[in-house]
Amino acid sequence: MKEKVRSSAKGGVLPGFEDFTVYSDVRYLPVGCHPAYLSEGFVGVCTGGSAVLDIFSVRRRVSKDDLVVVIPHMFAVLSEKSDDFAMLFFKTSYTLFMDVLSGMCRPTLDFFFYMRQHYVFTLVESEVERFRNFVHALACKAGSETGHIRRESVILLLRVFYWDIFVQFKKEAVRGGIRYGHKEELVYKFLNLVTEHYSTNREVSFYADKLCISPKYLTMVVHDVTGKSAKECIVEHTLLEIKSLAFFASQSLLSRFFRKHTGMSPSQYREQAHL
Structure with a gap:
């Protein structure tokens, strides 16, 4: 796979590869002020300011210490963004995201509908610190490994993260909280x-x-x-x-x-x- 050489962390971008990169500059978010279907997903924690994020018809306000998890192919728009809005986040391509999920479960429509509703989570200070460490580990693997090994290392780490979300989704499904026709x-x-x-x-x-x-x-x-x-x-x-x-x-x-x-x-x- 062809590597994309990124700028240094000082520019808001950490080393990555074609399907995955870590950012600290919200200008690189895949969602903007115009509604659009996202070809990439992103996961990040708000480190300052606030913004309003709409996924389809579900609106959430994102504030400091909120974790945001948006999967690819969501219809999204970011509005009411404050001047000091900031995030530490990573982006994943649709291909990488599906590779992550395929090693955990068979992706189903009800999971997609669950993620339309549940994409913002408020973290406590210790959880924010753990997420920062997790992102640092992802960035190290994405920047230090080479070729196929690098991609597989990132996939394995991402499965740890998404597994917790998938477990919550299954609990909600058992309770009958996800309905679609x-x-x-x-x-x-x-x-x-x-x-x-x-x-x-x-x-x-x-x-x-x-x-x-x-x-x-x-x-x-x-x-x-x-x-x-x-x-x-x-x-x-x-x-x-x-x-x-x-x-x-x-x-x-x-x-x-x-x-x-x-x-x-x-x-x-x-x-x-x-x-």
């Missing part, structure tokens, strides 16, 4: 497919075929769960991804960029979703 499961699979294929496939029929259902039924189910049509979800995700590619100082700059890549303005593109 067939429609929610279908929408979850649809949104994951959109995240994976939106750049090359933007027709509802493509996703309906992947799910072995009719486009009409997919649109109905998505609307029942989200309040939007399947086409609107695809369009909105495409718009959000384009916005996240670069910073636009004005709406006119975004419109020109969007027209260049799609042949139409954002408003025209949205209108197509209602045809």
Whole structure:
């Protein structure tokens, strides 16, 4: 695997590799002020200030000594961030995250729904210190080992961390605290497919075929769960991804960029979703 050489810790980034890196600068968080599906997950402790984090429709305020655990493919936005907001955190790719989970359990939809609700935990001082030591151990392994050994070392350490969360999830499941139906499961699979294929496939029929259902039924189910049509979800995700590619100082700059890549303005593109 090709190594990415990172800057020193003074720059807010510790040594890492393609699927994993430790940071102390919130500018590197994979979640921003625009709602988007996250291709990476992150875990960190707030070391100062505060911010409001939304995962789908679940809003949490993150304050000092709060632990935040966000897995990949969550729909997230970070808002109301204070000027002194700070975190010590690490990011994991979707591939690495699934490799971590696969050695512990078979990932299921109910675990995904559990993590939508339970992603902020308040720690006591001793727990914060243990987390700092844990992150330091991860950074040492990510920076000192080489190749396959380095990646496996990080995976083994991450399994220790996620195992505690998985145990809490199983306890909640036994109590019957996690509920979802067939429609929610279908929408979850649809949104994951959109995240994976939106750049090359933007027709509802493509996703309906992947799910072995009719486009009409997919649109109905998505609307029942989200309040939007399947086409609107695809369009909105495409718009959000384009916005996240670069910073636009004005709406006119975004419109020109969007027209260049799609042949139409954002408003025209949205209108197509209602045809």
